[in-house]
Amino acid sequence: MSKTGKYTKDCKMQNANCKLQIEERLLGSREPSLVSAQASSNLQFAILFVLFFSLSSLRAQAAQPDRPEAPLVGRQEPFCGAIGSGRFKVSTTATPTELQAGDPIHFTIRIESVGLWQRAPERPDLLRKLEYAQFRENFHVANDAERLSPQQGIWEFDFLLRPKNERVREIPSLFIVYFRPGLTPPEKGYMTTSAPAIALQVKARAKVEVNEIQGKIEPAQPPDRLYQIVTGPQVLQRENGSFPNGWLLLLLVVVTPIVSIGWFAWYTRRNPDAVRRRRLQKNRAGRQALQALHSLHAAEPSEAARRVAGIIAGYLRHRFNLDDALQPAALGANHGTDKLSSDQRTRLAELLENCDSVRYAPPPAPSHQRLTSEATELILDWESQP
Amino acid sequence: MIASFVSLVMLSLVVSQDGQSESDQQILDRAQIAFQLGAKLRGTPEESKHFQLAADYYEELCRGGVQNPALFLNLGNAYLLAGDIPEAILAYRRGLHLNPNNLEMRANLAYARDQVVYSSPDSFVRPSESLWPPWLPRWTRSMSLGAIFLFYVISWIGLAHRWAFRPGSWPWLPGIGAAGVLCFVVIFLFQMRAEKKEAEYPLVVISADQTYLHKGNHSLYPRAYETALNRGAEARLVQIRGDWLQIELAGDQVGWVLRKKAIVDLP
Numbered sequence: 001m002s003k004t005g006k007y008t009k010d011c012k013m014q015n016a017n018c019k020l021q022i023e024e025r026l027l028g029s030r031e032p033s034l035v036s037a038q039a040s041s042n043l044q045f046a047i048l049f050v051l052f053f054s055l056s057s058l059r060a061q062a063a064q065p066d067r068p069e070a071p072l073v074g075r076q077e078p079f080c081g082a083i084g085s086g087r088f089k090v091s092t093t094a095t096p097t098e099l100q101a102g103d104p105i106h107f108t109i110r111i112e113s114v115g116l117w118q119r120a121p122e123r124p125d126l127l128r129k130l131e132y133a134q135f136r137e138n139f140h141v142a143n144d145a146e147r148l149s150p151q152q153g154i155w156e157f158d159f160l161l162r163p164k165n166e167r168v169r170e171i172p173s174l175f176i177v178y179f180r181p182g183l184t185p186p187e188k189g190y191m192t193t194s195a196p197a198i199a200l201q202v203k204a205r206a207k208v209e210v211n212e213i214q215g216k217i218e219p220a221q222p223p224d225r226l227y228q229i230v231t232g233p234q235v236l237q238r239e240n241g242s243f244p245n246g247w248l249l250l251l252l253v254v255v256t257p258i259v260s261i262g263w264f265a266w267y268t269r270r271n272p273d274a275v276r277r278r279r280l281q282k283n284r285a286g287r288q289a290l291q292a293l294h295s296l297h298a299a300e301p302s303e304a305a306r307r308v309a310g311i312i313a314g315y316l317r318h319r320f321n322l323d324d325a326l327q328p329a330a331l332g333a334n335h336g337t338d339k340l341s342s343d344q345r346t347r348l349a350e351l352l353e354n355c356d357s358v359r360y361a362p363p364p365a366p367s368h369q370r371l372t373s374e375a376t377e378l379i380l381d382w383e384s385q386p
Numbered sequence: 387m388i389a390s391f392v393s394l395v396m397l398s399l400v401v402s403q404d405g406q407s408e409s410d411q412q413i414l415d416r417a418q419i420a421f422q423l424g425a426k427l428r429g430t431p432e433e434s435k436h437f438q439l440a441a442d443y444y445e446e447l448c449r450g451g452v453q454n455p456a457l458f459l460n461l462g463n464a465y466l467l468a469g470d471i472p473e474a475i476l477a478y479r480r481g482l483h484l485n486p487n488n489l490e491m492r493a494n495l496a497y498a499r500d501q502v503v504y505s506s507p508d509s510f511v512r513p514s515e516s517l518w519p520p521w522l523p524r525w526t527r528s529m530s531l532g533a534i535f536l537f538y539v540i541s542w543i544g545l546a547h548r549w550a551f552r553p554g555s556w557p558w559l560p561g562i563g564a565a566g567v568l569c570f571v572v573i574f575l576f577q578m579r580a581e582k583k584e585a586e587y588p589l590v591v592i593s594a595d596q597t598y599l600h601k602g603n604h605s606l607y608p609r610a611y612e613t614a615l616n617r618g619a620e621a622r623l624v625q626i627r628g629d630w631l632q633i634e635l636a637g638d639q640v641g642w643v644l645r646k647k648a649i650v651d652l653p
Contacts, residue, residue: 221429222466222467222497223497225490225493225494226463226466226467226494226497227425227428227463227467228463229418229421229459229460229463229464230456230457230459230460231418234454234456235414235447235452235454235456235457235460236410236411236414236447236452236454236457237452237454237456238451238452238453238454239453239454239455239484249531252535253538256538256539256542257542259542260542260543260545260546261546263546263550264546264549264550267550268550274550274551
């Protein structure tokens, strides 16, 4: 036999032994003494189980009279929770019955069991139940103490009622509903009992005078600033809250431009040069020419003379819309300068000659300051023309 | 006590000058004496009588044509200390109409409004809260007029400067002046419109507690609202028909009240 075949045979034997052991555990030993012992233990367990459930059911049956349930179907309101094979009586008392509106009334509801009862009544819910809305309409209701005597079958519930006004005439009749089991159908067991209304005499609340207030109640004091008044002639001023006089407004509207124009006229009379300069500033060509002349003070005399001639030529071209190709020499030769007066033409010619003389003079060259001032004067003359 | 006695004697002396046409100054003196007497009796039940007397004298001055914020402040204080909240509110509102920047009067008006019992916890009847910061002066029509004139002058100065000097100097000045004039003219027109509306719908102050608005000008008409108005509630007058006033509350609720249950700010 090979080694592998022996190993397989051993495994099969082990499996068979295991199965046998499991069967023995499950079914018990096949020996008669062991079987009888197992059966007795099972019987004991069953007896204990039956005893436990019997006791539980007995206990439940014993407790059932304390917690009987009224059927929900067909329940009538205001159900107070009382259940009994006998009947329940309800009565009410109130003290005092003569009072002012707002004063408290000690109102007691007494529920008494006549005969056997299974479940005690609960406090009638005057605060929430719809059937007791009449209480809440006429009174401020608050729960108070309660006295329970189940052995005597008496339950008393106290309330504090405060009439809302003097029109309240009575504490309304109080109804409660309890349940009597054993009737068929069960909802027939709901019984209603009531206590009569209690007449009241409610007076209007007396007005409390200031001197009747007891205790230290500090009234709200007005602030000190209310006790201060304005004095002096300002109290007698007559203001109507309207605008200033219309004529005054008109005067202000007219005076302002008159003052502005008057000041301008005075200024032009006092400063004619300034006015000329202002007019000159309107002419863009003249302004640019003057600025260019002003910038020549640091230039070389020959270069300055050349530029003065060019500035004058450029100004005249822009001022009188002359041909751009027209050279300064041609301007001096009276080409296209008929809009100038004879004096201006002469001055222009002289200025251009002087420019040439300064430009081509042997060194040291004469100063060009006179040229720029003459050119400035010439431009100002032309600009002052209308 | 001695001071009270002396004041009372002075008051009686002033009052005894009967039959003469009293000047405004004499009436003012009486009012001030009555007020000071009430202030001396502060905390006693008698104080309100003197404050009411002072208020009567101040009212007499008002009827005589004297109108200024100081007088309305005194009148409001006297009414408030006499317990007449509606008249106090009306006096303060009149004074604030003349000078909206009187902070003391505004504070007293707020105190008077705090004394009003509102039947509803919501915003029914309550005057709307002003969003204007209390530290910022309120812009009045006079201020608008002054600003218009200021910018008008600025624009003319700018023009004169432009004429006299070179065109490039201060070119923005006339523009700013014109823009300012335009802006404040618009503001002024809005203020005039509000003023006109205020004049068309004068102030009404409820003077009786538990006053209900009705849907018509008769008590047989049903109530317009189940919330009652109490003394000091403010509204605007829409129209008068017989003994009934149609008023509009701050929340745009409209209804009718008996004329005797309200005071109207009519000239």
